[in-house]
Amino acid sequence: MIGAIPLRKDYVAGLVSGIVYEERLPDGNWKKYRSRGEKQFGVYMDSMGCVSFSFANGVEENIDWLKKTNQLSIETVKKLLPKEEDQMKFLEFFNDDGKVDLSDRALAKLSNTTEEGNMLSLVARTGRSKAVPERKWPFPSEQRDPVFDWDDFYKEIPEELVKEYSRVFFTVFKIETEFINPTWENIKYHLKQAPIQIASGICPGWDTDRPIKTCDRHNDHATLIDGQKEMSYELFDHYPPFDKELEKGYKIDGALKIIVSVKKPINIIPMIVKENTLYQLVEHPGGFALGLNGKLIIDDIAKILASWLVRNNGKTESKVATCLLKDWNSVPHINLKGEKVN
Numbered sequence: 213m214i215g216a217i218p219l220r221k222d223y224v225a226g227l228v229s230g231i232v233y234e235e236r237l238p239d240g241n242w243k244k245y246r247s248r249g250e251k252q253f254g255v256y257m258d259s260m261g262c263v264s265f266s267f268a269n270g271v272e273e274n275i276d277w278l279k280k281t282n283q284l285s286i287e288t289v290k291k292l293l294p295k296e297e298d299q300m301k302f303l304e305f306f307n308d309d310g311k312v313d314l315s316d317r318a319l320a321k322l323s324n325t326t327e328e329g330n331m332l333s334l335v336a337r338t339g340r341s342k343a344v345p346e347r348k349w350p351f352p353s354e355q356r357d358p359v360f361d362w363d364d365f366y367k368e369i370p371e372e373l374v375k376e377y378s379r380v381f382f383t384v385f386k387i388e389t390e391f392i393n394p395t396w397e398n399i400k401y402h403l404k405q406a407p408i409q410i411a412s413g414i415c416p417g418w419d420t421d422r423p424i425k426t427c428d429r430h431n432d433h434a435t436l437i438d439g440q441k442e443m444s445y446e447l448f449d450h451y452p453p454f455d456k457e458l459e460k461g462y463k464i465d466g467a468l469k470i471i472v473s474v475k476k477p478i479n480i481i482p483m484i485v486k487e488n489t490l491y492q493l494v495e496h497p498g499g500f501a502l503g504l505n506g507k508l509i510i511d512d513i514a515k516i517l518a519s520w521l522v523r524n525n526g527k528t529e530s531k532v533a534t535c536l537l538k539d540w541n542s543v544p545h546i547n548l549k550g551e552k553v554n
Contacts, residue, residue, distance in 0.1 A: 213328055213329055213431045213432075214262070214263060214329050214330070214331070214332070214411040214431045214432065214433060214434050214465070214466075215329075215330065215331025215332060215333065215334070215411075215431075215466075216331075216332060216411035216431055216465040216466025217333075217466060218333055218391040218466075219331070219333040219334075222333050222336075222389075222391055223388070223389065223390040223391065224390065224391045224392075225390050225391065225392045225393070225398075225402070225469070226393070229390055230388075231388055231390040231469075231471065233402075233405060234405055235404045235405060236277070236404065236405050236406065237277065237403070237404055237405075238404060239404075240400065240403030240404045240439060240440055241438075241439045241446075242273045242277070242403070242406075242407040242438035242439060243438045243439040243446050243448070245272075245273040245274075245276035245277045245280070245438075246269070246272075246273060246276075246438065246448055247269060247272040247273065247276070247307075247311050247312070247313060248307070248309065248311070248313065249448075249449075249450070249452075249454030249455075250265065250316060250351075250450055251450055251451070251452070252265045252316070252450040252451070253451075254351070254352070254360050254365075255360070256360060256361050257360070257361050257362045257365065259316075259317070259320055259325070259351070259362075259365050259366075260320075260325060260326070260327055260328070260329050260330075261316055261317070261319075261320030261325050261330070261365075262329065262433050262434040262435070262450060263320075263323075263325070263329065263330040263331065263332060263334075263335040263409075263411075263434040264316050264317075264319040264320035264323060264325060264330070264335050264339075265316045265320075265434075265450040266409045266410075266434045266435050266436045266448070266450070267319065267332075267335050267336060267339050267409055267434075267470065268314040268315075268316045268319055268339070269407075269436045269438075269448050269450075270406070270407045270408075270409050270436050270438075270470035271312070271314060271339065271387060271470060271472055272311060272312050272313065272314060273407050273436075273438055274406060274407070274470065274471065274472035275311075275312045275385070275472055276311050276312070278472065278473075278474055279310075283474050284384075284474050288384075288474060288477060289302060289384060291477035292383050292384050292475060292477050293380065293383055293384065294541075295554055296554070297554065298380050298383070301376065301377060301380045302380050302381070302384065304345045304347055304348060304377075305343070305345045305377075305381060307346065307347070313345065313346040313347070314343055314344070314345065314346060315344040315345060315346045315348065315349040315350065315351075316346075316351065316450075317349055317350070317351040317365060318342075318343075318344035318349040318369055318374070319335065319338060319339055319342070319343075319344075320335075320365075320366070321365075321366050321367075321368075321369055322338050322342050322369070322374065323335045323337075323338035323339070325366075327362075329434075332391075332409060332411060332434065332466055332468045333468075336389040336468060336470075339387060339389075340387045340388070340389065341378065341382065342374055342378045343377060343378050343381040343382065344369070344373060344374055344377050344378070345377060348373060348377065349369060349373070351365065383475070384474060384475060385472055385473065385474060385475065386472070386473045386474075386475055387470070387471070387472050388471045388472075388473070389468055389469065389470055389471070390468070390469045390471070391466065391467065391468055391469075392408065392467050392468070392469055393467075394408075394410065394464035394465075394466065394467035396460055396461075399437060399440065399445070399464075399467065400440050402469050403437070403438075403439070403440055405469065405471060406469045406470055406471040406472075407436055407437065407438040407469075407470060408436070408437045408438075408467050408468065408469050408470070409434060409435070409436050409437075409467070409468045409469075409470055410434065410435060410436070410437055410464050410465075410466065410467045410468075411431050411433070411434050411464070411465045411466040411467075412430075412431075412432070412433060412435070412458075412462065412463060412464050412465055413426075413427060413428070413429025413430045413431065413432045413433070413463060413465075414429060414432040414433050415427035415429055415462075418451070418456075419451065419452070419453070422456070422457050423443070423444040423445075423457035423458055423459040423462075424456060424457065424458050424459065424462065425459050425462075426458075426459060426461055426462040426463050427463075428463075430463070430465050431465050431466075435447050435448060435449045435450075435456075436448040436449075437458075437467075441457070443459065443460045444457040444458060444459055444460060445457065445458040445460075445462065481542065482506070482542045482543050483535070483539040483540075483542050483543050485503040485504070485505075485506050485507065485508065485543055486503050486531075486533065487503060487504060487505075488502070488503065488504065488520065488523040488524050488531060489502070489503040489531050489532065489533050490502060490503075490516070490517070490520045490528070490531060490532045490533070491503055491508060491532075491533050491534070491535045491540070492532070492533075492534050492535065493535050493536075493537065493540050494534045494535065494536065495536055495537040495540075496537070500513055500516055500517075501516065501535075501540075501545070502516050502519055502520050502523075503533075504523075506543060506544070507543055507544045507545065507546050508540065508543055508544070508545050508546075509545075509546055509547065509548060510545050510546070510547060510553055511547045511548045515548055516548075519548065
């Protein structure tokens with residue numbers, strides 16, 4: 213069963229929400245920004261992770277739209293992630309097609325998916341703060357040797373992996389979610405802002421009919437509505453065929469809008485570096501540096517101290533200063549050879 217109702221503190225359109233409505237895509241056709249279709253099951257098991265798979269699909273479509281509308285650019289990423297090692301981590305979120313590919317498996321584990329499934333609300337709460345690239349925590353659903361079973365899928369993820377990649381991902385992106393009333397007209401309205409994750413029943417003809425006709429089943433499955441025709445919803449699923457349609461009157465038990473934005477770079481005002489001054493970084497991770505030509509020289513502490521003394525002819529009064537991390541990082545860092553250091 214899929215939990216379809218909002219929980220306490222969830223945003224709900226028309227009631228209590230911090231989401232500002234914005235028409236991003238006038239035709240509401242997010243289907244053209246789809247990522248690769250991915251199965252939620254393997255040869256030996258079904259992950260029951262439909263809520264995580266559909267949530268990730270919604271995030272991925274948002275990001276492809278951001279990329280193709282030039283709101284996600286290399287220049288913006290470099291401003292938000294000035295360290296090259298973080299930029300390289302960020303690139304690992306992209307697959308060979310140039311699209312972001314999140315680990316559905318990681319999200320299912322981190323949101324505590326069970327053999328009964330999960331809730332839209334709980335997966336969204338996890339997905340708004342944690343993200344791992346598919347290439348770092350994959351689900352080889354076609355793999356036969358060795359056996360990939362439930363315990364393999366839901367084994368513990370290294371904490372540092374989650375921490376580091378989430379930090380990088382959410383330095384660039386902000387994810388917001390909002391429950392909406394799943395009427396035909398309301399979904400049409402909100403699709404102009406973002407794709408919509410839904411919970412519904414799996415009715416007869418699920419794998420064959422187009423469109424699929426409604427029935428009396430409820431809360432079997434979570435998928436993503438990413439478009440709307442004259443008489444049907446466009447549906448992105450994780451059971452083949454991935455591309456489906458639901459008839460206009462199909463019963464939808466719950467709907468969650470998924471909105472992704474690129475964070476705005478903060479204009480950093482460089483610290484004024486005092487010449488031949490010894491700086492101490494007083495915040496974590498700490499350290500010492502020599503100020504010179506608008507840069508901080510960071511090297512072996514004994515060499516830094518020796519250079520500081522020599523450059524000041526031993527007269528070091530008023531040639532020391534403390535430094536906060538934001539100021540420390542606002543200017544270039546080099547070593548005594550003039551080489552750039554992180």
